[in-house]
Amino acid sequence: MLAGDLVAVWEVALSDGVYRVEFAHGTTTGKRVVYVNGQEVVRKDWMFKLVGKETFTVGGTQTRASINIEAISGFAYEYSLEVGGKSLEKFIDNRAKSTKTWLHKVDGDDCRIVLEKDTMDVWCNGQKMDTMGEFVDDGTETNFMVGEHECCIKAISSGKKKSGIVHYLLVDGEKIPALRQ
Numbered sequence: 001m002l003a004g005d006l007v008a009v010w011e012v013a014l015s016d017g018v019y020r021v022e023f024a025h026g027t028t029t030g031k032r033v034v035y036v037n038g039q040e041v042v043r044k045d046w047m048f049k050l051v052g053k054e055t056f057t058v059g060g061t062q063t064r065a066s067i068n069i070e071a072i073s074g075f076a077y078e079y080s081l082e083v084g085g086k087s088l089e090k091f092i093d094n095r096a097k098s099t100k101t102w103l104h105k106v107d108g109d110d111c112r113i114v115l116e117k118d119t120m121d122v123w124c125n126g127q128k129m130d131t132m133g134e135f136v137d138d139g140t141e142t143n144f145m146v147g148e149h150e151c152c153i154k155a156i157s158s159g160k161k162k163s164g165i166v167h168y169l170l171v172d173g174e175k176i177p178a179l180r181q
Helices: 088-098
Strands: 006-014 016-026 029-036 039-044 054-056 064-073 075-081 100-105 109-116 121-124 132-136 139-146 149-157 165-171 173-174
Touching: 006 064, 006 075, 006 088, 006 149, 016 054, 016 064, 016 075, 029 054, 039 054, 039 139, 075 088, 088 100, 109 139, 121 139
Parallel strands: none
Antiparallel strands: 006 016, 016 029, 029 039, 054 064, 064 075, 100 109, 109 121, 132 139, 139 149, 149 165, 165 173
């Protein structure tokens, strides 16, 4: 990558991992290059039109993303990222409402566990987990294993209309604090 042409970097958190999106824009050569986690996914050389859109996919779920290039004055440009058809900010806000994420060390390794609230799918370090859901007296439990460790995501009513359902992660019976979203 030509470091002088790197104009924008974004972090995109999906259920299967956090992805680094980098965009290089050679305004004198007309080059556009998109990298995801250091891998080149789009390259266009000698583009005469310096503004426009570059579309690509991110992650194992092939989430559609686009970089918008707009001229703001003379040879100054503004770059914005859309993910899943929404601005990155709106995408992040929607993900905060529809997912719950925990970071925890298991057997010395970092584990990123993500619950997709709408489907109750559970992901651990990019792998969709085999889960077993069951109804219990105070809500639901979604059970799965990380290595030899028993994990359970409990969903219970907060008792408050505004808060709705609260999700907790237990690893071997120990409650794990969630990331702030």
